[in-house]
Amino acid sequence: MRLIILRSVTWFAGLMPTVWLVWRFLDDRLGANPIEEILHRLGDVSLIFLLVTLAITPLRAVVGWNEIIKIRRPLGLFGFFYLTMHFLTYAVLDQTLDFEFIIEDVLERPYISIGFTAWILLIPLAITSTKGWIRRLGKHWKKLHRLAYVATIMGVVHFYWQGKADTYWPTLAAMLITVLMIYRIRNSRGRWRPQVREAKNR
Ligand code: HEM
Known part of the structure; x- marks a missing residue:
């Protein structure tokens, strides 16, 4: 039952931004530069979404609720x-598919280069x-998916x-990814493993 609620909340959270943007578009409430x-x-x-996805594993250890891991994939895919x-x-609305300009932008503007690489x-x-790919890749799957940290760090730098001026939200995002990275590094050294194992037994 708890899992059904959790999954419903995840889908609701995942679809809300689309509904909200479409609604604001139809209502002509996207401001002077839509x-x-x-x-x-x-x-x-x-x-x-990327940050919340990376926060799921530490959150599982903290709250001791293993089922929470089941929303990690949908959250990552929404991201x-x-x-x-x-x-x-x-590419389509802002640059009207002007590939020459887009390539130039990707190559010459560092914040675009890093964002593009992350994507x-x-x-x-x-x-x-x-599930098929998880099975096929075996232990390499985990290694490959560590790239999610690299991409999110790049997203934060981007x-x-x-x-231009407001650094409040980027700083907050940088602090969050730093905490998640510290957890990840400590966990991979096995320091926090007992907590996770304990949580698994509940
Ligand atoms: C992990 C990858 C990425 C993340 C997390 C990300 C996130 C963001 C965020 C949070 C903003 C600022 C929104 C705000 O001001 O509130 C932004 C702006 C922007 N992003 Fe990205 N982005 C990524 C990749 C990309 C890519 C691939 C492109 C295009 C090639 C791109 C192009 C832009 C542009 C043009 C802006 C607006 C800059 C301006 O108004 O001066 N981003 N992005």
Whole structure:
């Protein structure tokens, strides 16, 4: 029962940003520059989903509720979906598919280069997130999916670099990813393993 509620909340949270953006678009409430507004909100939402996805494993150890791990994949895929929409908003609506300009932008503007690299890194992770791929890749799956940390760190740097003045949210995102990375490193050294094992036995 708890799992059904958790899954429903995940899907609700995953679909809400789309409903909210479409509703604001139809209601003509996207401000003076709707494309920029869509681009920015999609960027925010994708980063939130990526960070929440990475927070699931530590959260499982803290709250001792193993089933929470079942929402990690949908959360990660929602993150990738919004990120792809963020990229498409940039490429299709903002740059009107001017490939020459897009390539130049990716090569010459550091915040675009790092954001683009992060998106590319996440593509194989999204593809291999199915049960079949988890089985096929075996122990390599975990190694490959560590790239999610690299991509999210790059996403945070991108967020930092694109902001002209306001560093409040990028700093908060940087603090969050730092905490998650510290947990990840300590956990991989086995220090916090007993806690996880204890949680598993509940
Ligand atoms: C993991 C990858 C990425 C993440 C997490 C991310 C996230 C974000 C965030 C949070 C913002 C700022 C939103 C705000 O101001 O509230 C943003 C802005 C932006 N992003 Fe990304 N992004 C990523 C990848 C990309 C890619 C692949 C592109 C295009 C190639 C891109 C293009 C832009 C642009 C053009 C802006 C607006 C910059 C401005 O208005 O000056 N991003 N992104």
